[in-house]
Amino acid sequence: MNRARRSCANRTARLSLSAVASLLFCASAATALGESFEPPTPEELLFRDFFRMPVGSRGLEPSSRLIDLDEKLIRIRGYMAHQELPTPGVFILSPLPVELGDADESLSDDLPPAVVFVHFDGPAHPYVAGLLQLTGTLHVGPHDEADGHVSQVRAHLDASQLAAAVAPLSPTTGAPQQAPGRSP
Amino acid sequence: MRYRSVQRLWSSIVAGAALGGVACAVEAAPTISRLTPPSEKFATGNDSPVIARFLSGQRFDLQATVRPDAGTTVSSVSFKVDGATVATVTTGFSGNRSLVPATAIIATAPNSVAASVRAYSNTKPGMHTLTASATQSDGSVTTATGNFEVVRIAPGLGKVKNVIIMLGDGMGAAHRTAARIMSDGYAQGKAKGRLAMDMPVTGMVMTASLNSIVTDSAPGMANYVNGNKAANNQEGVFPDDTTDTFDNPRVEYLSEYLHRLKGTSLGIVTTADVFDATPAANAVHTSNRGNGTGITDQYLDDRNLTGLTVLLGGGRKWFLPNASNSTSPQNANGSQRRTSTDYVLPGDVVAGWGAATGKLDADRNLIGDFEAAGFQYAADKAALDAATDSSPLLGLFAFSNMNVAKDKIDGRRSASSVVDDYGFPDQPMLDEMTGKALEVLASTSPNGFILMAEGASIDKQAHLMDSERWMLDTIEFDRAVGVARNFAKTHPGTLVIVTADHECSGAAIIGASTVTNNALQSKNGTAALQGVVGVYDAAGFPKYTLADDGYPQSTDIDNKMLIGYGGNADRYEDWQTNAQPIHDTQQPFEKVAPLAGYPGISTNDSQVTGAPNRPIRDIGGNYFIAGQVAGEQAVHTASDIPLSAYGRGAYMFTGVMDNTDVFFKLGQAALGGVLSVNIDVMDKD
Numbered sequence: 001m002n003r004a005r006r007s008c009a010n011r012t013a014r015l016s017l018s019a020v021a022s023l024l025f026c027a028s029a030a031t032a033l034g035e036s037f038e039p040p041t042p043e044e045l046l047f048r049d050f051f052r053m054p055v056g057s058r059g060l061e062p063s064s065r066l067i068d069l070d071e072k073l074i075r076i077r078g079y080m081a082h083q084e085l086p087t088p089g090v091f092i093l094s095p096l097p098v099e100l101g102d103a104d105e106s107l108s109d110d111l112p113p114a115v116v117f118v119h120f121d122g123p124a125h126p127y128v129a130g131l132l133q134l135t136g137t138l139h140v141g142p143h144d145e146a147d148g149h150v151s152q153v154r155a156h157l158d159a160s161q162l163a164a165a166v167a168p169l170s171p172t173t174g175a176p177q178q179a180p181g182r183s184p
Numbered sequence: 185m186r187y188r189s190v191q192r193l194w195s196s197i198v199a200g201a202a203l204g205g206v207a208c209a210v211e212a213a214p215t216i217s218r219l220t221p222p223s224e225k226f227a228t229g230n231d232s233p234v235i236a237r238f239l240s241g242q243r244f245d246l247q248a249t250v251r252p253d254a255g256t257t258v259s260s261v262s263f264k265v266d267g268a269t270v271a272t273v274t275t276g277f278s279g280n281r282s283l284v285p286a287t288a289i290i291a292t293a294p295n296s297v298a299a300s301v302r303a304y305s306n307t308k309p310g311m312h313t314l315t316a317s318a319t320q321s322d323g324s325v326t327t328a329t330g331n332f333e334v335v336r337i338a339p340g341l342g343k344v345k346n347v348i349i350m351l352g353d354g355m356g357a358a359h360r361t362a363a364r365i366m367s368d369g370y371a372q373g374k375a376k377g378r379l380a381m382d383m384p385v386t387g388m389v390m391t392a393s394l395n396s397i398v399t400d401s402a403p404g405m406a407n408y409v410n411g412n413k414a415a416n417n418q419e420g421v422f423p424d425d426t427t428d429t430f431d432n433p434r435v436e437y438l439s440e441y442l443h444r445l446k447g448t449s450l451g452i453v454t455t456a457d458v459f460d461a462t463p464a465a466n467a468v469h470t471s472n473r474g475n476g477t478g479i480t481d482q483y484l485d486d487r488n489l490t491g492l493t494v495l496l497g498g499g500r501k502w503f504l505p506n507a508s509n510s511t512s513p514q515n516a517n518g519s520q521r522r523t524s525t526d527y528v529l530p531g532d533v534v535a536g537w538g539a540a541t542g543k544l545d546a547d548r549n550l551i552g553d554f555e556a557a558g559f560q561y562a563a564d565k566a567a568l569d570a571a572t573d574s575s576p577l578l579g580l581f582a583f584s585n586m587n588v589a590k591d592k593i594d595g596r597r598s599a600s601s602v603v604d605d606y607g608f609p610d611q612p613m614l615d616e617m618t619g620k621a622l623e624v625l626a627s628t629s630p631n632g633f634i635l636m637a638e639g640a641s642i643d644k645q646a647h648l649m650d651s652e653r654w655m656l657d658t659i660e661f662d663r664a665v666g667v668a669r670n671f672a673k674t675h676p677g678t679l680v681i682v683t684a685d686h687e688c689s690g691a692a693i694i695g696a697s698t699v700t701n702n703a704l705q706s707k708n709g710t711a712a713l714q715g716v717v718g719v720y721d722a723a724g725f726p727k728y729t730l731a732d733d734g735y736p737q738s739t740d741i742d743n744k745m746l747i748g749y750g751g752n753a754d755r756y757e758d759w760q761t762n763a764q765p766i767h768d769t770q771q772p773f774e775k776v777a778p779l780a781g782y783p784g785i786s787t788n789d790s791q792v793t794g795a796p797n798r799p800i801r802d803i804g805g806n807y808f809i810a811g812q813v814a815g816e817q818a819v820h821t822a823s824d825i826p827l828s829a830y831g832r833g834a835y836m837f838t839g840v841m842d843n844t845d846v847f848f849k850l851g852q853a854a855l856g857g858v859l860s861v862n863i864d865v866m867d868k869d
Contacts, residue, residue: 108499
């Protein structure tokens with residue numbers, strides 16, 4: 001590269017770096033002024049869109065939609081599976097309310113094939129009844145879970161996403177509400 | 185000698201004797217902490233009750249756990265029966281013998297070992313003394329003594345060719361009675377019809393396991409089909425002191441024993457996941473009923489031992505290859521296979537029993553391997569109906585448990601979408617599965633067969649205290665019993681027994697509603713919902729109407745049957761049928777106009793209005809019933825359960841019997857012939 005071209009390339013690089021720096025500066029300034037970047041919009045995902053239905057004779061066949069949403073931010077509604085022995089850092093989101101009798105049944109259970117293993121940092125989460133809505137990052141593919149299952153679909157939630165997820169929705173307004181819990 | 189000298193002399197003598205005695209008590213010797221098969225003689229020194237019994241020639245393993253003194257090792261263990269040496273076992277593996285570290289206790293008992301002799305058998309009827317002598321490295325020897333009995337097979341009358349065991353999981357007397365009230369009805373105190381399981385011969389069965397008055401389904405089944413008690417969670421084995429869950433001392437199953445002696449076939453039919461305890465405890469030996477991968481593998485791999493010819497139920501997830509922890513979406517096929525639940529057998533078990541060694545192969549295509557072995561594969565009812573009778577048959581109709589009878593029937597009636605939501609819209613009923621199994625077994629088994637057919641969700645729904653669902657599952661089970669009964673009528677030499685592994689939930693028919701169904705729906709609160717329970721003569725005779733499909737048109741009738749639970753957990757109760765398997769009726773699969781702004785939420789649920797909403801089953805009735813056990817589910821109970829028998833040899837099954845006694849009656853009937861004047865107990869017509 002001759003000196004003129006090197007000089008041009010260097011100037012272009014400096015301009016690019018300056019542009020990036022400017023953008024970062026603007027972003028910081030905007031944040032400082034109270035403006036914020038729009039967070040990514042989660043994609044709506046329904047359980048019925050997970051796999052080809054009815055289930056095939058040789059196993060589940062992930063839909064193209066499920067595959068496309070791998071590693072993406074999604075929003076999904078379902079019911080926390082009621083487990084006798086919940087696992088730290090994981091609960092199961094199911095399209096139908098189900099109760100798992102872990103002690104007597106082990107893995108001979110009533111879980112539908114299309115479920116989401118919801119992962120978060122923290123101890124086992126107490127059971128929350130009712131329809132839940134959660135937003136998190138989707139992961140598709142087999143994974144050995146600590147409770148003995150092999151999950152096919154997982155959602156990873158950070159702390160704020162978890163807090164939002166475990167507030168069940170009101171059936172009349174559809175808005176999150178406090179979980180009623182179980183009490184006499 | 186002066187008095188004090190005598191005292192000192194006497195004290196010295198006493199002290200010396202004491203020291204001598206203490207010195208004798210600390211003489212080194214290993215300890216035999218477990219002797220298998222288990223016996224009261226070993227445990228307490230008493231000759232009775234006899235714990236371990238075997239049919240003549242039935243195979244079982246001998247084993248001893250030896251704990252050596254500190255700083256020593258165990259050099260050999262010798263087993264004797266009635267004073268005659270059976271085998272001497274030294275370190276490592278040699279044919280059907282082994283001496284290996286007792287890995288479950290070695291942290292606290294260093295150098296402990298488990299010494300085994302695999303697949304021993306004895307043909308001499310009567311009591312036998314089992315002696316194990318352990319030698320440790322310093323030459324010390326210790327001996328332990330136990331006993332076992334060999335049960336004689338007597339010459340009898342006509343032999344039983346086909347054994348059909350109908351197993352209602354968790355089905356006690358109340359479950360049967362409720363099914364009769366619902367499906368047949370009563371008039372002025374008389375049942376207007378009978379269940380198929382209301383057979384001419386009845387006995388009562390004690391169901392305790394090796395380690396508890398309250399069993400679970402693993403020993404609950406195994407005890408019937410190998411004549412020996414097993415510990416809870418264990419099937420076809422005795423407990424041991426190694427961490428390997430596939431190396432426990434085995435007891436030969438009825439299927440293995442008769443296949444070896446007579447060439448019989450085995451059929452297993454269940455509405456549960458086929459790896460579950462009841463089906464598995466007819467063919468697979470493991471101390472962990474949760475080992476799904478290894479259990480399902482061994483169904484195929486050891487079919488030469490059991491004669492497995494038919495396997496029908498749920499559990500497709502174990503039969504699909506699990507390639508890896510890859511994140512590639514194409515591998516998300518639902519497989520639950522994993523290495524941690526798979527099997528590889530030690531050399532002595534393989535040598536002694538002729539069992540397959542096994543392999544850690546989560547990526548195995550087990551459906552493909554079944555097909556390669558000549559099995560037809562049916563994934564739904566249509567395929568089941570189309571299957572031929574002349575080849576072995578594998579049917580996997582759900583990923584895990586099949587849907588319960590109510591949800592399958594509602595699906596057929598287009599009254600519910602539960603089976604569609606699960607992705608398995610075309611699941612067969614248990615009677616359809618049993619019928620097909622019998623057709624295949626009859627065609628392929630010239631030497632006879634054993635069929636075990638299980639109504640699995642009687643128990644599962646009783647755990648959930650979902651009264652209507654276990655009642656309908658009991659009716660489904662009874663319809664399958666009817667199929668077996670009809671087979672026995674047309675196939676001489678067939679014995680049908682109907683029994684249960686244990687009772688579940690302490691279910692009791694406490695009465696009937698004193699109000700109409702409409703009125704019941706408006707009741708709220710403890711006083712109101714208790715108040716509708718008609719007891720004594722106020723219960724009357726609940727009247728259900730059956731549809732053409734044989735199931736009630738509705739389970740929410742006026743004056744419906746009401747159920748209480750003696751083994752219950754906390755629950756709410758409103759006496760009404762739950763629309764879904766559990767909990768409320770909202771569905772994220774929208775069926776009606778979505779709530780504005782939240783597409784996908786169904787609001788067409790009149791039961792979900794009001795505060796609080798109905799996220800917890802039946803909470804809307806505000807009638808809370810405190811449980812007698814902690815947790816969320818009702819539990820098994822220790823109650824004896826009724827057994828019914830039909831066909832050849834049925835009269836052998838009267839009286840109060842232990843569940844292990846059933847095995848010896850079956851073995852006697854199949855090999856020696858039935859012991860009864862009336863060898864065939866059939867319908868009068």
